[in-house]
Amino acid sequence: MLIVFNPAAGAGRRRRLGRALAALGALGLTPEVLETAGPGDAIRIAAAAVRRGIGQVVAAGGDGTIAEVAAGLEGSAAALGLLPLGTANVLAWELGLNLAPEAAAQVLADGRAGVVWPGRARFADGSQRLFVQMLGAGFDAQVVARLDLGLKRRLGRAAYVLQGLAELPRYRFPPIAVTIDGQPAGLAASVIVSKGRLYAGRHLLAPAARPAEPGFQVVLFRRGGAGAALLAGAALPLGLVPRLPGVACIAARSVRLAPASAATDSIPTQADGDPTGSLPVSVEDPAGPLRILLPR
């Protein structure tokens, strides 16, 4: 077993890693730990672990670290383990993991192998990105892109709320043209292509999502403007976003998002809470699912 540790993820992460290692030691396991030095490093470390024949590679960080380890494991038989140390840890909540380091260690030691299907996003410059929980385009991606990382470290998820309020008066909500399974699906001010039911922690966004199956739920925010975004932000912790007027949730096997007009501003995207490229983007299933260690 190899643990890929992102020292920049979440708060109190080194202490939480230490607790997990102590618990693993008590269970007779002494995994190798490698630290990431920056973005993309976890992909390289996980891919090298696969070449060395390591059967379990653990992402110790948040959703961004999980997505990078997943990309490194793609196409292999190695199982992904989770040690949630991030800020939002949405995939861990989605899969029903207990976030305490000792409980996570127990799953690494004796969990059952399940599967999750990630999504693949392809950008116009030829770059691509695997995501495990969601890809956002529009307002939420703008918030992620502008987020001050020092603030995120100090305040955790509250930093997103503050940054969201700061972006409300400046973001212009350029319209996004949405294509679902090859058919036009109209315009939206913001879109979240979700693999899971949850968003930004434990908040319900896409009730029909099934992470263990291919395909996506596409959450369309048809209404733009500060008022609609503020309403969505207020509805999120109440789990009421899917019921808001102007919000639609559509099942998809492939999605294309593009600026509706060539004259509009560049529209940002985020994947699993990290800034990614700008629109246009195409989203599809990868060739196969990922093996993942789940609670018994």
Ligand SMILES: Nc1ncnc2c1ncn2[C@@H]1O[C@H](COP(=O)(O)OP(=O)(O)OP(=O)(O)O)[C@@H](O)[C@H]1O
């Ligand atoms: N040593 C490092 N220094 C700075 N950034 C790093 C380092 N190693 C990895 N990263 C980047 O940090 C990004 C954010 O980490 P991650 O998503 O795991 O934590 P988080 O944002 O706190 O958690 P969550 O996504 O659950 O809110 C990763 O996608 C990765 O690209």
